[in-house]
Amino acid sequence: MGGKQMDNKLKQALAEAYRAPAPMRKAAFLKRHRRRELGRRELLAVQIRYIRWWVWAMSLALFGGILWMASPARGMGGWYAAALTPFLALLMVMENGRARACQMEELELACRMARHSVILARMVVLGLFHLALLAGLTPPLAVWGAAGMARTGVYLLTPYLLTAALGMELTRRVRGRECLPACGGAAVLVSMLGVFLINFRPELYRPQHLPLWGLALALAALAAGAEIILSLKERELQWN
């Protein structure tokens, strides 16, 4: 008798040998009792409440600050104002790495949902809110800076995504409260880079350099995407 055939026969025989009488109350039990799972909308609603009020307030304050700085009355120019967008990203990164910074990840692990779902939901909530703010900033800045919507959007989004990617990398690598100054430093660095470019390389903000900015934006988006995937994977490994 062949080995595989023998194994199948043994498997079948074992299934028969261990056959139990059919359960009598299974259907009624499963009909009456189910584990209550959180739906996606419910999870998002919980995460909206979890994000601290001052993160929302600071995001709105930064939005107002950028508008104020870029307004023709202030005359600082939209690109100076855009140097504030890294701080929006900093808020997002710090809120996502909050449990890690306080070394309280196990609290997030002891919940009904997979931790990566929770983190992803929080990223989606804050990320979409910030994208909405940046989208709200684009038309006035485009008008005041006499640049097109696409150019303005690229100038605003590139430092945001770059800071988000750097911040997520740092929160993965630096444990505890040290990651706050590290991420703050990264945001300041990106912000200063923007100010430096405006002052010393203003030609980079001309329309002919838009493809270069497009490339920078694509790279920043790729890096941020990769960091999100790495962060989610790492969080699952921590659980294991």
Next chain:
Amino acid sequence: MAIDLEDQYDKIYRYCYYRLRDRERAEDVTQETFLRWFASDTYRDRNQLLQYLYTVAGHLCVDEYRRPVSLPLSEDVPDRETDPLLSIALRAELDRLSQPDRELVLLRCVNEVPMAVLSRLYGQSRFALRRRLNGILKTLREALE
């Protein structure tokens, strides 16, 4: 959560039945096991959940039936479709196994519990557990031949 609740109910019930040898009590323990999971607020991936269910079911079975008895498997088992001679030989061989070994065969070969879960349930490395299981299966195969 990628588990088929109905399928897992049957498997946990079969496990309880072969520990308690009593249909009613096995079903009570199975339902208590699932109720505990339904009431639990902690997320568990598939393997962790299987480990949790079997651990809870095992403990509840011990609570239910503390005296360690080793009854032959032939009692109260419903009609079977395979060759009766084959079954008799296999049953005789299964009866000769120790209770933990018989349980291991049930969990791995009938309930198809992953080795990763079994290694945590038995507190043995996968390698050691696979070697132990292969030894048991070899004996059973010889009995069938």
